[in-house]
Amino acid sequence: MTKPRIGLLGTGPWADRTHAPALAGHPGVDFSGVWGRRPEAAAALAAAHGTRAYDDVDALFEASDAVAFALPPDVQAPLAARAAAAGCHLLLDKPVATRVTLARETALAAEKAGVASVVFCTLRFAERTAPWIEEQTALGGWYLAQAHWLGALFSPGSTSAYAASPWRREKGGLWDVGPHVLSVLLPVLGEVTGTTAVAGPADSRHLLLRHASGAGSSTTLSLGAPARAADAGITLFGDHGRAVMPSWADAVGSFGAAVDALLESARSGVAHPCDARFGLRVTEILADAEARLVGGPV
Known part of the structure; x- marks a missing residue:
């Protein structure tokens, strides 16, 4: 069978x-090519992984059954809608977009x-965290979640390659790491029905969310935390006591697991829980939180 x-x-x-690396090393797919806004970078990346660079993105769509995105969100969204119209399944990065209109257009284009579409929220696909999320969702009875994701991309002395990302600099932790936290809270605690948001030091944002289950959650997000304070975690409290999300690694x-999920959704015709519709809902929640922010950086 053709891959x-x-x-x-x-x-x-x-x-x-x-x-x-994931696409080149995946035994079940053919890595059909690379397109980028910098042709010289696309050529170098393609050569490093034994595939072809494309100057014309539509030509890459024509040569592919699916496309994966590693682009700024508001660049990703219109290209994803274009890829869907060309018949390509979509492996999207989070957030799908930072503007609700763009996220909605992407979801509608896929439909x-x-x-098929899958949004790569790492925690939903990582080897240790994915089954933990499923277990806590099935268990139920949770009435509180406490979450934090304190990145140090923009702390003094940071050498992270991601610190050069203009969209992360502009939108901060709310939009970069917020989708990761929501990808856990939504399935475990239910739909968000109320939001309070407060600005903290640097780019930190504190969210208080009410969920359809009656549970509440509190989250602190940042990309500018001091390097020695960098940490991420989610703890649940409820009828069964306390549950701490395990650590994760191996992006x-x-x-690769997200690729498998996309292929299965395309094969079966069954929408994945982390599809473009889910990505739209995450954008809606974060846009609402951004609009409700009280106070400013201190």
Whole structure:
């Protein structure tokens, strides 16, 4: 049988370190090519992984059954809608977009074209955290979640390659790591029915969410935390006591699991829980939180 062909849009650190190695090493797919806004970077990344660079993104769509995205969210969204219209299944990065209109257009384009979609929220696909989330969702009875994701991308002395990302600099932790936390809270505690948001030091944002289950959650998000304070975690409290989300690693393996999820959704016709519709809902929640922010950086 012919392997599904998956192309990659994007050439930055995330594409270089995660997407391209995962696609090149996946035994069930044919890595069909790379397109980027910098042709020289696309050529280098393609050569490193034994595939072809494309100057014309529509030509990559034509040569692919699915495409993966490693682009800034508001660049990703219109290209994803275009790829869906060309018949390509979509492996999207989070957030799908930072503007609700763009996220909605992407979800509608996927539905109209009848293509499968998966949003790569790492925790939903990582080897240790994915089954933990499923277990806590099935268990139920949770009335409180406390979450924090304190990144140090923008702390003094940071050498992170992601610190050069303009969209992360502009939108901060709310939009970069907020989707990760929501990808856990929504399935475990239910739909968000109320939001309070407060600005903290630097880019930190504190969210208080009410969920359809009656549970509440508190979350602190940042990309500018002091390096020695950098940490991430989620703890649940409820009828069964306390549950602490395990640590995770191996982004390449997690992305490979997301590829498998996309292929299964395309094969079965069953929407994945982390599809473009879910990505739209995450954008709606974060946009609402951003609009409700009280106070400013201190």
